[in-house]
Amino acid sequence: MLDSDQRAGSPFQFRECFVMTMPTGRTASNLRELVHTLREVNEAVLSYHLWQSRMSIAHPGVEYPNDFAIWATQALQDSRLAEKLSVIDPFVYEDMKQLRDALVDLLDEYLWDQPYVPWARPGFEFYFCEASIVVLRSQIFAWTLSEFCAGLSKVGLDSVYYHFVDARWRLRSIRMNDFSNWIKINYDLPDLAAAIQGIDVGFYTLEEVRGTILDLVNQIYKGA
Amino acid sequence: MTTRLNELEPISGPTVIDQLRRMAERLAGQRLVHINSTRMGGGVAELLMGIIPLWNELGIDARWEVIQGDQAFFEVTKAMHNALQGFDVRITPAMFQHYLEVNRMNASRLEFDADFVVVNDPQPAFLIQHMRSHARRWIWRCHIDASRPNRQVWRFLRDAVSQYDASIFSMPNFSQNLPHPQYVIHPSIDPLSEKNRELSEEEISAVMDRLGIERDKPIILQVSRFDSFKDPLGVIQAFRMVRSQTPCKLVLAGGEATDDPEGSRIFAEAQEAAHGDPDIQLLLLPPESNHEINALQRAADVIVQKSVREGFGLTVTEAMWKGKPVIGGAAGGIVLQLRDYYTGFLVHSPEGCALRIRYLLHHPDMGHRMGQIAREFVRSHFLMTRNVRDYLSMMLLSDNPGSRSMEI
Numbered sequence: 001m002l003d004s005d006q007r008a009g010s011p012f013q014f015r016e017c018f019v020m021t022m023p024t025g026r027t028a029s030n031l032r033e034l035v036h037t038l039r040e041v042n043e044a045v046l047s048y049h050l051w052q053s054r055m056s057i058a059h060p061g062v063e064y065p066n067d068f069a070i071w072a073t074q075a076l077q078d079s080r081l082a083e084k085l086s087v088i089d090p091f092v093y094e095d096m097k098q099l100r101d102a103l104v105d106l107l108d109e110y111l112w113d114q115p116y117v118p119w120a121r122p123g124f125e126f127y128f129c130e131a132s133i134v135v136l137r138s139q140i141f142a143w144t145l146s147e148f149c150a151g152l153s154k155v156g157l158d159s160v161y162y163h164f165v166d167a168r169w170r171l172r173s174i175r176m177n178d179f180s181n182w183i184k185i186n187y188d189l190p191d192l193a194a195a196i197q198g199i200d201v202g203f204y205t206l207e208e209v210r211g212t213i214l215d216l217v218n219q220i221y222k223g224a
Numbered sequence: 225m226t227t228r229l230n231e232l233e234p235i236s237g238p239t240v241i242d243q244l245r246r247m248a249e250r251l252a253g254q255r256l257v258h259i260n261s262t263r264m265g266g267g268v269a270e271l272l273m274g275i276i277p278l279w280n281e282l283g284i285d286a287r288w289e290v291i292q293g294d295q296a297f298f299e300v301t302k303a304m305h306n307a308l309q310g311f312d313v314r315i316t317p318a319m320f321q322h323y324l325e326v327n328r329m330n331a332s333r334l335e336f337d338a339d340f341v342v343v344n345d346p347q348p349a350f351l352i353q354h355m356r357s358h359a360r361r362w363i364w365r366c367h368i369d370a371s372r373p374n375r376q377v378w379r380f381l382r383d384a385v386s387q388y389d390a391s392i393f394s395m396p397n398f399s400q401n402l403p404h405p406q407y408v409i410h411p412s413i414d415p416l417s418e419k420n421r422e423l424s425e426e427e428i429s430a431v432m433d434r435l436g437i438e439r440d441k442p443i444i445l446q447v448s449r450f451d452s453f454k455d456p457l458g459v460i461q462a463f464r465m466v467r468s469q470t471p472c473k474l475v476l477a478g479g480e481a482t483d484d485p486e487g488s489r490i491f492a493e494a495q496e497a498a499h500g501d502p503d504i505q506l507l508l509l510p511p512e513s514n515h516e517i518n519a520l521q522r523a524a525d526v527i528v529q530k531s532v533r534e535g536f537g538l539t540v541t542e543a544m545w546k547g548k549p550v551i552g553g554a555a556g557g558i559v560l561q562l563r564d565y566y567t568g569f570l571v572h573s574p575e576g577c578a579l580r581i582r583y584l585l586h587h588p589d590m591g592h593r594m595g596q597i598a599r600e601f602v603r604s605h606f607l608m609t610r611n612v613r614d615y616l617s618m619m620l621l622s623d624n625p626g627s628r629s630m631e632i
Binding site: 004015016018022023025027032044056057058059074114123124126129130131132133134135136137138152154156157196 | 226237239240243246247370393396397399400401402404405406407408410555558559560563566567601604613614617618620623627630631632
């Protein structure tokens with residue numbers, strides 16, 4: 001039986017994360033320019049537009065999960081392309097090269113079938129950015145699951161982002177996020193770790209992610 | 225003792241204030257100088273007035289220096305400002321020379337040794353040529369929509385800006401091709417200022433009485449200068465389409481754009497369009513009317529900012545902070561702030577504006593819900609605490625320019 005105060009072998013230290021958007025000075029006015037530039041830009045540009053930008057401006061009610069899909073619908077007014085781009089899950093790729101190839105391939109194929117090159121509305125050009133990140137070690141440690149819940153309730157959403165979204169890239173080889181990984185290592189709760197990993201980051205706000213994780217953990221020791 | 229940080233804590237949240245304190249600990253005692261060209265009036269002065277006390281409460285040794293110039297200098301810098309916004313402006317070599325001379329004179333007058341200098345906008349940009357050794361890091365902060373700058377002026381300014389260690393723009397699309405790191409820091413509002421602080425119903429009513437605005441019908445409000453980019457005539461057109469079906473009144477409040485040759489013409493046209501209509505009120509407010517604007521925004525039922533061209537659009541942010549549903553033109557930073565049916569509505573025409581006003585007047589509950597989401601969105605992204613945090617991040621990162629990530 002699980003005790004919510006059962007002590008972990010190693011504590012979970014919450015970190016906070018601040019994403020500073022850095023424009024690269026490069027832009028795309030149409031889809032062909034977007035593809036062309038995507039082949040050349042730093043890998044940091046891809047991570048920014050695929051998941052980090054969410055921490056820069058987190059809109060309520062996210063319709064599409066990455067900047068490329070949002071640009072397709074807002075600037076090109078091409079919902080079909082936006083839908084195709086929205087299925088790109090960056091965290092299933094082994095490295096940035098694979099991810100870049102997949103993205104470019106998708107856009108190339110789409111462009112191939114178009115009778116004309118889709119152009120952005122004036123003023124809605126794509127501005128390629130990358131990010132610099134400051135990670136701040138908080139003073140909040142969790143030695144038990146109840147301390148984990150208390151900590152998770154207290155930290156800022158930047159911390160939820162860092163451990164739950166950003167971690168998916170850092171821990172992509174084991175398909176984990178920091179929370180699931182800590183639970184898996186310290187407690188014999190593979191189902192809980194998997195359930196947390198299974199929360200679809202594309203369709204929840206970070207506040208909803210926090211609430212869902214808390215519910216999942218609470219259910220475990222309420223059930224016990 | 226009440227400090228600004230203490231006052232901000234219930235608004236921004238204790239976690240945010242704690243983060244600022246912990247980040248600032250890493251920079252304790254660092255000397256930071258902000259330089260701009262005016263201590264009163266304008267968005268930059270407003271921002272600095274709010275932010276300087278915060279720096280000092282956080283243990284950063286912050287100073288605010290203001291450059292001095294004659295009328296001819298400010299005429300050149302006004303022309304440069306307009307040119308950076310894309311206006312076709314001609315600046316003669318003699319004007320550039322005078323601008324450089326005033327920068328040189330200020331450089332010999334100013335005295336500081338700093339770790340970081342933040343130079344705001346083009347007016348003091350050339351100080352770096354004379355004062356490079358007075359600070360470890362020079363940062364140029366551009367508050368202007370420089371997405372399509374006049375080439376002649378940008379080429380001139382670029383000579384100085386390229387010497388900086390970093391630059392900051394308000395939006396990615398305002399950034400330029402520069403040989404140093406560029407950061408985006410969105411503008412912010414001060415929730416404690418007279419323009420944004422909470423007001424009692426009595427205070428709101430007193431202002432409405434003084435301005436002669438009866439609250440007998442739903443109020444549609446646009447607060448902005450009377451210039452063509454803010455499209456006051458389009459707002460009147462939209463209002464008339466709405467009023468033909470739903471009773472309401474329109475208040476257009478703002479100053480006249482005296483530095484815009486079109487300004488007086490647009491105001492006269494708005495007056496003419498509103499003439500004889502008891503449901504339209506045009507208010508020319510003096511520049512220091514922050515309390516009045518606050519009350520107007522809080523009394524309004526729907527707030528419109530139907531710009532056809534916009535920098536960031538802090539009037540939208542202010543309205544959102546007051547929990548109001550906002551309808552904004554799809555331009556500049558307004559696009560970043562408003563999402564249909566969540567934080568407001570984006571529109572592209574007077575007809576679209578009318579459609580959304582009608583929707584909100586008939587669905588006040590939806591308007592209220594959107595207003596609450598908008599307020600929380602501003603709380604997370606556009607309060608001055610976030611602005612301070614971004615500066616702290618940038619200062620920390622500047623010591624690791626090659627790295628995209630640092631852990632402290």
